[in-house]
Ligand SMILES: Nc1ncnc2c1ncn2[C@@H]1O[C@H](COP(=O)(O)OP(=O)(O)OP(=O)(O)O)[C@@H](O)[C@H]1O
C-alpha cells in the first residue's frame with residue numbers, strides 16, 4: 001500500500017505543476033491548538049498518494065467540498081482521522097510497474113508455502129519493511145520501528161565471539177539459564193524483541209498475524225545489528241530470535257496436530273538469507289506438567305498467546321515441532337526439566353563443545 005503524502009501547503013512541494021488533486025484536504029480550524037499541529041511529514045515518509053493537503057482557514061486556494069473543518073486536540077486523533085480518510089478512499093490501482101516491483105520484492109524473499117503462512121511470515125528484510133509501511137497510516141508506531149530499522153546497517157557481520165540463542169516455549173527457563181550463562185562467560189545478554197522497540201509490543205500483539213509478525217521480524221533484524229556489534233567484544237547470549245518468530249507463526253497459521261504443519265524441509269523452516277546467523281541455537285524443552293508448574297510458580301499475568309499456549313496442547317506441540325524442523329541453523333534440543341544448576345551445567349558444556357571458548 002502506498003504512503004500518504006502530507007503537505008502543509010500545496011506550494012511546499014516545490015514544483016506546483018506536478019501537484020495532483022488531493023484525495024483528502026484537511027481544513028484546519030483556527031482553534032487548532034499548537035500541539036495539534038502535527039509532525040505529519042515525519043510520520044508519513046514520502047511515497048505515493050493519497051495526498052493530504054493541509055491549509056489554514058481562509059488560506060485554501062479553491063477549497064474543494066472535501067475540505068473539512070477540524071480541530072484536533074491531540075495528535076493521535078489526527079492520525080486516526082488520516083487513517084480513516086486514507087482507508088475510506090481506495091488507493092490507486094497498482095500500475096503494471098508497481099506490480100512488477102512488488103513481484104520482484106516477493107521473489108527476493110525466501111519462498112514459503114503458498115497462502116496465509118507465506119503472507120504471515122515475512123522472510124526477508126524488504127518484505128518486513130513493506131509490511132510495516134503498509135500499516136504506517138493506521139499504526140504510527142510502525143513508522144517508528146521502520147525508522148530504527150532503516151538506521152541498521154544492511155550487511156550485518158558477526159564478530160569473532162560466539163553467538164548462542166536460547167529458544168523454547170514460555171517458562172521453559174530461558175531467562176533463568178541465559179542470566180547464569182551470561183555471568184559465567186562474561187557475555188552480553190540480548191533479547192528479542194530488542195529494548196528499543198519492545199514498548200510497542202502490546203500494540204502489535206493486538207494486530208492480525210501478518211502485522212504482528214512483521215513487528216517481531218523487524219525486531220530480529222534490529223537485534224542482528226546489536227548482535228553484530230556486541231560479538232566483536234564478547235560472547236553474545238540471545239533470548240529468542242528468528243526461530244521464535246517462525247515457529248509461533250507457523251503454529252498460529254496451522255490447525256490441529258503436527259501432521260498439518262508444512263512438511264519437513266519446507267522453505268518456511270529456513271533461516272532468512274539476509275539475517276545474521278548465530279553459532280548455536282539451544283531449544284529448551286520441559287514436560288507440559290513441569291511447564292505448568294513453572295508458570296504457576298512465576299505467577300505473572302498471561303498474554304493472550306500464553307493463555308492459548310496453556311489451554312491448547314496442540315498449539316504447543318506445533319510450536320515445538322516447528323522448532324525441531326528448523327534448519328541451518330537447526331535447534332539443538334536440551335531437556336530443561338532438571339534443576340536450574342543441572343540445566344546450566346548441560347548448557348555450558350554444549351556451548352564449550354560447539355563454540356570456540
Ligand atoms: N530448571 C528449573 N527448575 C525449576 N524451576 C525453574 C527452572 N528454570 C526456571 N525455573 C523457574 O520457572 C519459571 C519460568 O522460568 P523463566 O522465566 O526463566 O522462563 P522463560 O523461558 O524465560 O519464560 P518466558 O519465555 O515466558 O520469558 C521461573 O519462575 C523460574 O524461576
Ligand SMILES: Nc1ccn([C@@H]2O[C@H](COP(=O)(O)O)[C@@H](O)[C@H]2O)c(=O)n1
Nearest residue numbers: 170192193216240241242244245248305
Ligand atoms: N523473536 C521473537 C520473539 C518473540 N516473539 C513472540 O513473543 C512471544 C514470546 O515472548 P516472551 O517475551 O514471552 O519470551 C512469543 O509468543 C512470540 O509470539 C516472536 O514472535 N519472535
